[in-house]
Structures are given as structure tokens and as C-alpha cells.
Amino acid sequence: MVFQPRPNHPYADAPRFPDGDDVSIDALIPGAGPVEIEIGPGRGGFLFERAAASPEARLLGLEIRLKWAAIVDGRLRKGGLGGRVRALNADAREALARLRPDASIARFFLHFPDPWWKKRHAKRLVMGPALLDSLARLLVDGGELFVQTDVEERGALYAEQIGAHPAFEPAGDAPGSPHLAENPYGARSPREHHAIADGLPVSRLLYRRRPRAAVGARLEPSRDDG
Ligand SMILES: C[S@@+](CC[C@H](N)C(=O)[O-])C[C@H]1O[C@@H](n2cnc3c(N)ncnc32)[C@H](O)[C@@H]1O
Numbered sequence: 430m431v432f433q434p435r436p437n438h439p440y441a442d443a444p445r446f447p448d449g450d451d452v453s454i455d456a457l458i459p460g461a462g463p464v465e466i467e468i469g470p471g472r473g474g475f476l477f478e479r480a481a482a483s484p485e486a487r488l489l490g491l492e493i494r495l496k497w498a499a500i501v502d503g504r505l506r507k508g509g510l511g512g513r514v515r516a517l518n519a520d521a522r523e524a525l526a527r528l529r530p531d532a533s534i535a536r537f538f539l540h541f542p543d544p545w546w547k548k549r550h551a552k553r554l555v556m557g558p559a560l561l562d563s564l565a566r567l568l569v570d571g572g573e574l575f576v577q578t579d580v581e582e583r584g585a586l587y588a589e590q591i592g593a594h595p596a597f598e599p600a601g602d603a604p605g606s607p608h609l610a611e612n613p614y615g616a617r618s619p620r621e622h623h624a625i626a627d628g629l630p631v632s633r634l635l636y637r638r639r640p641r642a643a644v645g646a647r648l649e650p651s652r653d654d655g
Contacts, residue, residue: 432520434495443499446491446519451529458487460513463535466491466567468521468555469542473501475618479538480505480514482615486535490516491524521555525563532641534567539576540618543583556587558594565596568638573600577612577633579624584632597636609633 434441446452454464462485470476470490480488492498498518505514517524528534545553556576564574574597578584588607591597599607612621612633624631 438495440495440499443495443518444502444515445498446517446524450527452524452527453529454489454533457517458489458513458515460487462487462513464489464533465536465538466525466534467538467540468525468560469493469539470501470516470618471497472619473497473504473516474622475538475540475616476501476505476514476516477508477510478616479614480510486513488514490514491519491521492516493518493520522557522560522563525560525567528563528567531566532569534564534572535569536573536575537564537568538614538618539574541578541620541624542576556590558590561591561594561597565594565638568596570638570640572638574636574638575612575614575634577618577621577631579620579629579631581630581632584634587632588634591634591636596639598639600635600637607634607636609635 434443447457458464464487465479465483467475467488467490470492473490476488476490479486490501492501495518498516501516502511505511505516539556542556543554545551568574574591576587576591578587591607592599599605601608602610610633617625621631
């Protein structure tokens with residue numbers, strides 16, 4: 430069912446990810462620069478910092494809260510960035526399943542996702558096999574998935590989930606490991622700034638999308654298998 434905010438919601442006019450089965454990234458953000466998507470930008474600081482650090486990139490934030498999509502997209506437009514940086518209201522799990530074409534996104538960022546801890550809130554978790562399948566479909570070969578959290582157990586869970594997906598290979602500081610000591614993108618999320626100011630350790634994970642031919646080859650039985 431198509432989500433409709435109640436008409437008297439104070440941010441009912443927030444810009445929304447379009448309806449429809451095939452939403453084209455080039456129609457959403459026209460241009461030729463590489464496309465990067467942040468899932469859950471919240472107050473949006475990362476989008477602004479990343480826009481400055483990567484002036485050629487097209488950036489899309491998918492934010493489930495109408496309030497932050499409205500405020501951040503408005504600020505981007507006021508700041509003259511609206512042509513190549515957008516913050517749209519969406520449940521990223523649902524929107525990314527409809528985004529096209531395959532192999533069109535250079536990077537996905539998930540900064541401090543999923544502040545849900547109770548069992549009954551498990552259905553809200555954005556990270557999971559369905560999301561990872563969409564990211565694998567949308568990333569270009571060699572494209573990046575960067576995830577960070579200040580909750581140690583969540584970092585371990587994300588490493589387990591992403592590590593189990595055949596499309597992703599770890600691309601951290603040491604060969605075979607997804608762990609990164611620093612954020613390499615020249616841009617931090619609001620929560621990341623807070624975590625650093627509060628002296629909280631941050632778990633940072635980087636993965637690359639395996640080349641599709643290599644994934645195919647890994648799934649084919651080798652000639653020696655008989
Ligand atoms: C803990 S906050 C982190 C905000 C920001 N990424 C940061 O690091 O400062 C998580 C954000 O993800 C958003 N979010 C949660 N589930 C989402 C979903 N399914 N789709 C899009 N955004 C989601 C929340 O509304 C919130 O803005």
C-alpha cells in the first residue's frame with residue numbers, strides 16, 4: 430500500500446521518494462556524477478559535508494521521518510545544492526527495492542542506523558538480508574558499502590550479516606577485514622560528530638561489491654568438480 434501522511438501532519442508536504450515500480454535514479458537526480466546514497470540521514474549533516482568533499486557526486490538521502498526529509502531537503506535547496514543533493518522521505522528498504530537501474534550506485538552509507546533495541550521493534554531494523562540484496566543489485570562492480578555504529582554488538586552483527594552475503598567482500602584496513610580505523614570520506618554524520626566528542630569508540634566497516642562476473646564464477650561449479 431502506498432504510504433500517505435495524514436493531511437494535518439506538520440511535514441505532510443515533505444518531498445517523497447516517487448511511487449511506482451521502476452524509479453530511475455537519473456530522473457530523480459539528473460547529471461553525470463557518481464551517485465551516492467545515505468540511508469537514514471537524520472539531520473542531514475553528512476549530506477552537506479559530503480557534497481563539499483565530493484563536488485562531482487550526486488547524493489540522495491532516504492529518510493523515514495517526514496520532518497527531517499522536509500527540513501534537510503529545504504536546507505539543501507536554500508544552500509544551492511538541490512540540483513545534485515536531495516533528501517527524500519522513504520522507508521529505504523521499500524524505496525531501494527524499486528530504484529533502477531541495476532549497477533548504478535557508487536556508494537551506500539549507513540551511519541549509526543537502527544536505534545531499536547527491543548524485540549518487538551525488530552521489524553523496524555533497516556539492515557537485513559532484503560536491504561543487502563537491494564544494495565548488491567544497485568551497486569556498481571567495486572562499489573562501496575560503508576557502515577558505522579557506536580554500539581559494539583551492532584557492529585559485530587552487521588559484519589556477520591554483510592560478511593554472509595555473496596556479493597560483498599571486506600575492504601577494510603587489513604586484507605580480509607572490513608574494519609576501518611577512520612572514516613575515509615571527508616564527511617561525518619551528526620551522530621558521528623557526537624560520538625567523537627563524547628569519546629565513544631566507533632566501529633567502521635567497509636565492503637566492496639564483488640565484480641558480477643566473479644560472483645557468477647564463484648557460483649559456477651569448476652570444471653574439476655566432475
Ligand atoms: C540513529 S539515527 C542516525 C542519523 C544519522 N545517520 C547520523 O548518523 O547522525 C537513524 C536514522 O535512520 C532513520 N531511519 C530509520 N529507519 C529507516 C528506514 N527504514 N528508512 C530510512 N531511514 C530510516 C531514522 O529516522 C534516523 O534519522
